[in-house]
Amino acid sequence: MGRMFGYARVSSREQNLDRQIQTLKKYVDEEHILTDKESGKNLNRPSYQALKGALGLRSGDTLVITSLDRLSRNKTDIKQELQWFKEQNIRLKILDLPTSLIEVPEGQKWILDMIQNILIEVMASIAEQERLTIKKRQREGIEAARKKGKHLGRPRVQIPEEMEEVYTLWKNGKITAKKAMELLHMSSSTFYRKIQEYEKVSGPKGH
Template identity: 65%
Template structure:
């Protein structure tokens, strides 16, 4: 069976260009579409295509470009590997090497092309991860040089915390009353209580 898959990122975008390109190779009834972001793989059309009533070993799937599968290079690599493992031929219109037709006794050429594609995508995904980490490190270092504190803001201890904490601990006042006296949110109050209890358990 020959299928096609087309995707745009939102309902406002048009699928016509992709569908027109796919119809040169796929019957219109076999073209599956999604109007959903490529940031993840959880899409109804794509899930159906990979589900129990969709692709089978020996089937062919046409797409216009790799980014129709996903915007994430790691996801793309994993999907290409999935098609290979399930013996589904992936044809990518803007990647001519994937469109090569070979005799039945030379199917190893297709495997070679898919392996190269997976290797290239793996390298790209790894490079993308390294670049992101480098930018994160550079951002952290730049922020430190400017004296900025990164992460959760420091929790300032109110001057009357110990007094109010003792009242709350003895049951003289409720937690809500303690929070009101201290001018703290519930989350901040319990964070401070946790720190106080940890200090007490250590005998500080």
């Protein structure tokens, strides 16, 4: 028999871990419950990485969590972690997924493998569907903006009519760049960007 570990996570230091810990204590000794008060956006969390490290989970061990989103809130990451547990021969028990708690007779480990494979496929499908939905919404948003004649991205500053005259004065040293910006009502970054655009169209002028 391998060892039993528990893992609990909340998203911020203000949140309380007590409820998860009390639930996990029904299955795991408290000294073997590791906790993080970190966001589920990524996997770079101290206690969770310790569990996966050299002194943590080993082949034949079991990790107990209250729900899948304690591992991560990113569906792609969850699928990746489920695959890692499978490859390392680590049993994952998820308390709000009763099928993951099934105990099987010796020699019938294939049943647990089947459950884990189904879970991996389900999470992969959900993650893929979320990606497709996001892409579809982006395409719809771009198309709607085009129909309304909107320019997407940073608003473009049109080259004003006075650009040629002011540009020539500035290029010939008659006025400073600061004065040119004032006359054109442009910020420094916009002014030099528009100079580049203007010179591409008309070519450099002056001395």
